[in-house]
Amino acid sequence: MPPRITALTDPEPAASSRRSAWLASDSEGVPIGSAFLRLFAKEGQEHLAELQVAVHRAERRQGVGTRLLEAAVAAARSEGRRSILAQTNEGSPGDLFLAARGFRRVLTLTYARLPLADADLTRIDTIAEQVHDGYRMTHWDGTVPSALAQTYAASRRAMDDMPMEGTDYGTVVWDVERVVSAAEVIAKRGDLLHTVAVLDTADGSVVGFSELVVPGSGRGDGQHYGTAVLPEHRGHGLGLWMKAHSIRLARRRHPDLAGLLTDTADSNSLMRGINDTLGYLPTHKAVEYQLDL
Numbered sequence: 001m002p003p004r005i006t007a008l009t010d011p012e013p014a015a016s017s018r019r020s021a022w023l024a025s026d027s028e029g030v031p032i033g034s035a036f037l038r039l040f041a042k043e044g045q046e047h048l049a050e051l052q053v054a055v056h057r058a059e060r061r062q063g064v065g066t067r068l069l070e071a072a073v074a075a076a077r078s079e080g081r082r083s084i085l086a087q088t089n090e091g092s093p094g095d096l097f098l099a100a101r102g103f104r105r106v107l108t109l110t111y112a113r114l115p116l117a118d119a120d121l122t123r124i125d126t127i128a129e130q131v132h133d134g135y136r137m138t139h140w141d142g143t144v145p146s147a148l149a150q151t152y153a154a155s156r157r158a159m160d161d162m163p164m165e166g167t168d169y170g171t172v173v174w175d176v177e178r179v180v181s182a183a184e185v186i187a188k189r190g191d192l193l194h195t196v197a198v199l200d201t202a203d204g205s206v207v208g209f210s211e212l213v214v215p216g217s218g219r220g221d222g223q224h225y226g227t228a229v230l231p232e233h234r235g236h237g238l239g240l241w242m243k244a245h246s247i248r249l250a251r252r253r254h255p256d257l258a259g260l261l262t263d264t265a266d267s268n269s270l271m272r273g274i275n276d277t278l279g280y281l282p283t284h285k286a287v288e289y290q291l292d293l
Contacts, residue, residue: 003032003064005071014185016042016178022071024055024064032059035068039079042178044171047082053094065097077293083168084293090285098289106166107265107288110272112280113221114260116251119279127244127278132198132236135207137245139196143183149176151205152197158208158228163267167288190216194253196245198229198238207233210242218254224262227271240274247278 003024010019017040024033033055040048051072055065076084086103088094099105144152156174186193191213198208208229214222224246229238250257262280264271 003059003062003067004029005067007071010036016040016045016181020072020075022068024068026059032056033064033068035072037072037075037084039076039081040170042173044173045169047080048168048170049076049079049081049084051076051084051086053086053097060093066101069101073291073293082293084291085167085169086289086291087286088289090287095287101291103289103291104166105287106168106290107164109263109286109288110266110282111261111263111284111286112275112282114247114262114278114280116247116257116259119247119251121248121251124244124247124278127240128248130237130241132238132241134201135198135233135236135238136201137196137241138199139194139245139249141195142187142193143180144195148197148199148206149179152209153179155197155206155209155228155230156226158230159226161231162228163265165265165267166290168290168292186213192216192218194246194249196242196249198233198242200233208238208242210239210246212246212250212260214250214254214257219256219258221259221261222250222254222257224260227274239271240277243274243278 003026006023006025008021008023010021017038020037020039022035023031025031033053036052038050040046053065053068073084086098088098090108153174153176156172156179160171183193194212194214196210197206199205200207210227211225212222213225227239227243247260250260262275263286264275
């Protein structure tokens with residue numbers, strides 16, 4: 001008997017997106033799978049949706065995932081979306097599932113972890129303490145200080161040329177409202193956002209940033225979010241400098257933190273080199289798939 005697919009709606013849309021969901025259940029009403037479709041809503045990404053499909057291990061290869069996928073694709077089309085993205089671990093059942101259903105690989109990511117107990121803190125401190133003429137370092141917790149908000153939001157364009165290979169990701173348009181909203185979302189779920197930024201000493205503007213999110217307990221692993229430098233300020237080692245500062249800050253503020261996680265596109269050789277220099281160890285690879293509607 002085919003699974004029953006029940007459409008759901010996320011009751012709390014985010015500032016930049018909203019989600020639809022579907023639950024697959026068997027003849028007795030037992031949940032056996034789910035799908036979530038994130039519909040981006042901000043300027044520059046209105047064409048895009050992001051998909052997650054999960055099926056209970058014992059229920060795979062029985063058409064459950066296909067039914068869930070069909071429901072999500074139909075919804076994306078009805079919303080006028082051009083592309084659906086989905087990510088899965090390389091070599092996983094999800095990898096095979098997406099490849100067999102019309103999705104194409106567009107990006108490969110390397111995930112890495114820095115185990116803080118084994119980190120070369122002397123080397124990291126040396127990098128963090130280097131002097132970069134014309135620049136100075138600052139940092140804040142949570143929402144950006146009002147005096148830096150405008151140039152910090154403007155500095156987010158540093159992510160626009162991040163290597164994304166064939167991904168139809170669009171352009172994320174940042175303003176102060178979006179920057180503040182993103183910080184509030186992290187705080188609302190109980191996590192801690194630490195941001196390190198480089199300022200141009202000539203005018204005090206933000207020219208680069210590195211974000212780290214730490215569990216509210218200060219334990220487990222922290223997660224690096226964006227690290228980027230404006231194009232006109234590249235070539236001075238600012239990315240390495242900021243990430244070293246971020247590590248040192250995390251170590252001092254959260255002594256029980258076990259490690260730091262990061263993920264980088266395989267084509268982003270510069271950031272992968274920074275991670276290698278700081279001692280991050282690869283853990284696994286993931287692949288980004290795209291379905292063109």
